[in-house]
Amino acid sequence: MITRCSLIGVVTVALLLGWASANAADTPPLTTALTEKYGLKVGMKITKENADLIKDLVPEAVYNRTKNGDYIFTIGKFPEPDTLNPAKLWDKDFNASSEKSRGKYDVDAEAGIVDKATKQRPSPMPLGYPYPDIDFKEDPAKVGAKIAWNLVSLAGACGEQDHEGARVVSAPHGGSYDRYFSPKVIRQYVDFRRNAVSLNRPVIFQEIFFFQEPSDAFGSSNLTWRWADPKKWDSVWSYSPSTRRVRRLTAANRSDATLGTEFTQDDGTPMYNGKVEMMEWKYVGTGAALIPVARGAKQAEDDYTAHITYSAVHSTSLSYANVPDAYEQRYKKVSFGYQDTSQKYASWWVSDLLWVPVPVYYIEAMPKDPYYNYGRQIFSIEQNSFSPVWKQIYNRSGEYWRTGTLWAEFPRFKNGDKDFVCFDGVGTVIGDERTNRGTAGLDNGNMPLGKEGGATVHYNSGRSGDIFQLERFLEYGK
């Protein structure tokens, strides 16, 4: 009898320990623990002298640049160690909807989402993470695709994004930029949004990319429809003011360098703005990385709190006066290397970002299209929020090419009893290791000009899906 009780006790303890250890393994480490683990301190500057501290927290190319004095990092902290925990980060609707998706979806051979019950691609996908419970014992291709879907699901919570005038500049290592463009971008997420949008076409995402500057590109625009059908390529049209006609483009054009910069349309939010099914995904493993967060416009120099989420205000632009749920991206404090009076860092580097160590997943993407601009890409994705951190890009010959990061924010907005939290990549830096040039871009298009205020981004703008019709797209051209 004693033996039987002992056995039950041992088994129970073993089960509890097993559960506890398994649970512990599933819980990503806190940012404070990572800060301590890597010997970092809040407010610490990482320069070429102490770059070794972040060797395991950044891609090798970034580490090398830091050792060379091209890049600088300032270590920050989140308001809470678990700020990026979805339960704290997102609103109730988002978390409830994510919970409903638990165990409901699988990925098919094309890396597309399928409902386990119906074996069909649900359209539209509901708000939240489609895969809140990834089983890492599954085929790495499936795990990779699921992480990618969680990544692209984030911005759907915004409904629509109206970018008034981002600015993207391309510069050599030293000196000012020599090429730039300023796009007005209107995006509508049909999948993963809060309220269904009335549309007859089975698309999951629509985008208009309208060039405002430079003058010879003014009036040029691109319209993209991303189909729910996993095998159907994006439909892309462009309008050129020099010919005044709409021309068909292929989806592959989205990976071409935009106006000679190091940026492609697929580099946009959320760091992979292409169709998930166009890549072969693979889960590689876990690690830790420094995630960038911009300082708020009025944040003190000695305040190292990384406000990756903040309370946004209703859109101040008159265009959204009648849209009660529209809110706008905050203004930030960002300066680029070329803006320094006496340049110290690479022209495209942002020296005043705050960097917080976070746990990441690594996933690889290989384009199925042999003509795609990039070869293998390695993404690091924050484990709690699935927010993007770094992107390492190889060329088609397998040689290392570029390193990019996209810093993101989760603006919050409350209107009456409605809570909104959204995700948006607000700035990007891409360094080209082969040409020693780089591109930097920011939604607050005035910042690269050294000015405050100006262009920002409006979320939940309430645009109807009709604006993404070809004839409406024409109105943005001259």
Place this chain on the structure above:
Amino acid sequence: MRPWTRWSALLASAVFILMNLVFVNPTKAIFLDDARTIQLSGVFYNQVRFRTTDSRRFAPKASDWTMLQHRYFIDPQLLVQVQPWLQHAPFGRELVDLLHVEDARFFFNPRFEYDGVYDYGPDIFRHKLRSEGKPIPPRLQKGNRLQLFEVYGQFQLLKTVNLRIGRQNLSWGETDAFRLLDRINPLDNGFGGFLIPLDERRRPLMMVRATVGLGDYPQWDIYNAALEAFIAPDSRLPAGAPGRTPWGVTGAASPRGFPPTLVASLAQLGRGASRGNQIERPDRSLKDSRWGTRLMWTWADISFSLAYMSTYPDSATAALRLNEASNPVLRLKYPNVQIVGLTATTPLTPLNLNYTVIRTELAGFFGEPFFIENQNFRLGVPIPKRNVIRGVIGFDHNQWWRFLNPNNTFSLTGQLFYTGLQGGVGGIKVPLQRKPGEYIDLDRTSFVTTFGINTLYSAAYFFNISQVQPSATVLYDWEGAWLFQPALTFIRDPFRFRVEYSWLEGRFVQSLGGGIGLFKDKDNLAFRIDYLL
């Protein structure tokens, strides 16, 4: 414009450019207000061309390495978002709500052009500013033009209707370089150059243009259905440089008694010569308006458009007529032409040619005017008209040649144009003498091929000074003439610098769809610098 006014305008333009160079650099925004509702943009360029061959045949004598063109181009553009202001106007909010105005904007685009070749170019083209002691009328000061280019208001109403009202350009169709369905606006031939972007050549018309979205029909796999219509009650016609121009094509002089019908008709009237030319313009009326409509849709990832328009030809057809004083004149006629066409374009994704787009266009031109000497120069006989079929098949392809350019694709584009004249061709000629007393024949069919290639190199390959864009374009007229145009463009915002060479060769003939051989003595080397605001 009087001479002093012209020089004032030039001086003002130079000061304007200088001020921009000094005070505006790429790090300055061009929105004039914090709310970003007023956007100022603009392109300013200066281009000089030197002919690289002596003039040939019957053209005015000019030697090589003399100036062919010195073009100043100032094109500021102002785009104002009116919608936010509209809401603050009295009853503005009510109007916006009632009409569901989603977007309202105003576009203003004056344009100034000047060609110095007439003032300080070769003597033969230099324009005397005074004649017989009197100033030449402004219209003859052909190098100098200030015009209100595009000025229009645009409104998005009732969710599906887009209205654009005012002076504007509109282009339909799928072609580059040559126009099929793109015959809505007349062209400005007042300045020379080959393969100039058509948008610089179009003459804006007073026009009302409406687009109505018809929605999607997924049950038939039809998306993006829309109907577009325009009406342009405007008397503007193609413009040319009056008088002698270095770009003009000159045929052989008429021998005595040629052309026989004209000589006979004039003799019948008791006149030795006609009393000049007279352009026959359409009235500014609904009856004479250009108008058209097109239906657009996408089916199975193929974008289609079906269009009909009533418009006017790109060039005049001369006919002998009597003016109001019963004097014989050569009436330059632009008779109304009806065009019906269908376009289709699609990426070749199903064939795994993911970087290739095919575009096609087929159009019927009904009632196009032609020249038959014994009809056009005979009083009381209508000018001959024929129907013409024009078609094009083209491709746009992006190709990676990473060993040549690891960062950007090469963009290749090609087009094959077909033109076929319907009905009898007997007696139809080009009214230009290739030999004294011998007009150029016109074949029933013609083919023209164009091919272009370009790529963009990172500034890293050019000492981080500028990006470099090499390009080459070939235009081949199957009648036996070609244009080869290599160019190199250096790009460093806000500047562009371009070197372009145009090499022309071929027979002095003209086909229905081509005729580049007529310009075979216009080989030139061009240097152009752009400043972008």
